[in-house]
Amino acid sequence: MGIKVVERHGNTFKEKLYLPAIFAGMKSTLKHFTKNLSDASNIPTICYPEEKPTDITPRYRGVHRLTHREEDDSIACVACFMCATACPANCIEIVATFRDDGVDEKMPAIFNIDLLECVFCGYCVEACPCDAIRMDSGIYSVIGKVREDFIYNKAKLLSIKGISKEEYSLAK
Amino acid sequence: MNTVLILLPLILTILFSLATVPILVWMERRVAALIQDRLGPNRCHINGIRLGGIIQSIADMMKLVFKEEFLPSHIKNKFYYLVAPSIAFMSAFLTFMVIPYADNITINDKTYYMQALPTDLGVLWFLAFAGLGVYGIILGGWASHNKYAILGSMRATAQVIGYEVAMGLSLVSMLITYGTISLNEMVTYQSQSFFIIPAWGIVIQPIATIIFIITAFAETNRAPFDAAEGESEIVAGYHTEYGAMKFGLYFVAEYIAMAASGALIVTIFLGGYQLPYLNTADLINNFELVLWLIIAFAVVTSLMFLKWMKSHNIYNTSGLDEKKVYATLIIGFTAFAILLMSYYALGFGHASAVGVMILQFAIFTVKLFFLHFVFIWVRWTLPRFRYDQTQKLGWNILLPLSLANIFITAIVVVGVNYGN
Ligand code: SF4
Ligand code: SF4
Numbered sequence A: 001m002g003i004k005v006v007e008r009h010g011n012t013f014k015e016k017l018y019l020p021a022i023f024a025g026m027k028s029t030l031k032h033f034t035k036n037l038s039d040a041s042n043i044p045t046i047c048y049p050e051e052k053p054t055d056i057t058p059r060y061r062g063v064h065r066l067t068h069r070e071e072d073d074s075i076a077c078v079a080c081f082m083c084a085t086a087c088p089a090n091c092i093e094i095v096a097t098f099r100d101d102g103v104d105e106k107m108p109a110i111f112n113i114d115l116l117e118c119v120f121c122g123y124c125v126e127a128c129p130c131d132a133i134r135m136d137s138g139i140y141s142v143i144g145k146v147r148e149d150f151i152y153n154k155a156k157l158l159s160i161k162g163i164s165k166e167e168y169s170l171a172k
Numbered sequence B: 001m002n003t004v005l006i007l008l009p010l011i012l013t014i015l016f017s018l019a020t021v022p023i024l025v026w027m028e029r030r031v032a033a034l035i036q037d038r039l040g041p042n043r044c045h046i047n048g049i050r051l052g053g054i055i056q057s058i059a060d061m062m063k064l065v066f067k068e069e070f071l072p073s074h075i076k077n078k079f080y081y082l083v084a085p086s087i088a089f090m091s092a093f094l095t096f097m098v099i100p101y102a103d104n105i106t107i108n109d110k111t112y113y114m115q116a117l118p119t120d121l122g123v124l125w126f127l128a129f130a131g132l133g134v135y136g137i138i139l140g141g142w143a144s145h146n147k148y149a150i151l152g153s154m155r156a157t158a159q160v161i162g163y164e165v166a167m168g169l170s171l172v173s174m175l176i177t178y179g180t181i182s183l184n185e186m187v188t189y190q191s192q193s194f195f196i197i198p199a200w201g202i203v204i205q206p207i208a209t210i211i212f213i214i215t216a217f218a219e220t221n222r223a224p225f226d227a228a229e230g231e232s233e234i235v236a237g238y239h240t241e242y243g244a245m246k247f248g249l250y251f252v253a254e255y256i257a258m259a260a261s262g263a264l265i266v267t268i269f270l271g272g273y274q275l276p277y278l279n280t281a282d283l284i285n286n287f288e289l290v291l292w293l294i295i296a297f298a299v300v301t302s303l304m305f306l307k308w309m310k311s312h313n314i315y316n317t318s319g320l321d322e323k324k325v326y327a328t329l330i331i332g333f334t335a336f337a338i339l340l341m342s343y344y345a346l347g348f349g350h351a352s353a354v355g356v357m358i359l360q361f362a363i364f365t366v367k368l369f370f371l372h373f374v375f376i377w378v379r380w381t382l383p384r385f386r387y388d389q390t391q392k393l394g395w396n397i398l399l400p401l402s403l404a405n406i407f408i409t410a411i412v413v414v415g416v417n418y419g420n
Helices: A013-017 A019-038 A082-086 A123-127 A154-159 B002-035 B051-066 B078-098 B122-143 B147-178 B183-189 B206-219 B244-269 B280-285 B287-312 B322-345 B352-379 B387-419
Strands: A092-098 A106-114 B105-107 B110-112
Touching (some): A013 A019, A082 A123, B002 B352, B078 B122, B147 B206, B206 B387, B280 B287, B287 B352
């Protein structure tokens, strides 16, 4: 028991003739060909950029965004520099400043991400203790005419909307 | 008229071999894509005109032509290295010279041959140059001074030795059947009918047909017999060290060789330029009727094509509105052709001999492109044979089979002749 005898194929005359198998194979490829020729709509190829991908999920690692606080819509980031420290590409530039509105003690005065250097590893998101930076924007194409267009500043990052239902920072 | 008729087959040879290469490359890529549920290249365009993607292969060719001509420094025999791709290319091109594109045409008691090289030794010419094409591969592989290249060219050598024999022998059985070595007479022979089936080579000699088609695949180094460039084990085989247009020549040579083999298969086994049941004399006599049939066919196909285009050409590129351009061109061309044909069909003109010739070109082209499709279809269906399997098939199966086929053919032919 326990021994499984695998049946060997290829020894009958019909199989040794090889041609029936070839014709069967050709029949199946021809079926694909005629089907796709007469109706191309079933082909999974996306005609980008006319067609956009439809399978972008919130977990897709797109362009970063900075989240807001649920209570007063202000910036959630506390300028702790964890993301800039974790970043392997060293592309996050933060200048911290005091916060006088009593919501928190610190916030970034400048928060720049250079997307030309970013490797989209997501470490900054992992590192953030305040859920202040996220990559759930769903944006997969970043277009610019000059290099400066790819440096996203604080205002720009705050303005990007996420595609998940979690609009605000979840940190308490 | 004289010079035109003499030059015509030469021009057709150039058209069928060189000008079809971009179309073949395009066909190869799009058919492969459709077989694999993809779309294939369709974006490249000139001012919005994409021609279904043919522009892509033209662009590829341009790129190969303008690429830097790089000569690896380790190559000692520069002359052989440089001449090898040209040999492959030239011999593939010359193979085409003997194919009859239409029946011999007699105008004012003068007969013109529709072969670029009006010789009766067509089959021998084909065998000689199809065999020579492999020398380009062998020489290139050897002169490249590279292990992979040498391995590839050795595989090509062994393969061509094995398959050339079977190919020659299967042709011999066809020569016995047809009783001639002139390709044009073979086609004329195939215009007869046995009872109700047309006497095409594929019907009267199915085994020779299969052997010839298999060996033609091997001879042109097409999949499943392309072990000479087996990229999974020997990088790119014989053309590993080649770049730019030197590689381009090999690349083009493969397609021309495929076209030439296809043309010979059409000529010997698929009735050449003939339609079943209709020989040249019948066509000339019933020319008007044939024209009306063609007119009906043209109308139906262009309408069908327009409808198909409407549902398939969905996205426009920048530039001209492609769909409109095509629709205008197709409708205009069809209308023009119908006018021209009905002029003859109503009996005003007397150009039936030339008309039949053009018709036969068209039939030949259609058959040739069908065969191209088969070549491509097989390539994207079958995986590559292992090297030892190729050898086994060639020597152990095809060779004895073709020998046996010759004996049987000879016995039958002698018996039939004796009976008469
Ligand atoms: S995704 Fe990676 S590289 Fe980009 S900013 Fe975040 S940590 Fe840096
Ligand atoms: S985004 Fe997060 S990790 Fe980066 S500085 Fe702000 S709070 Fe700290």
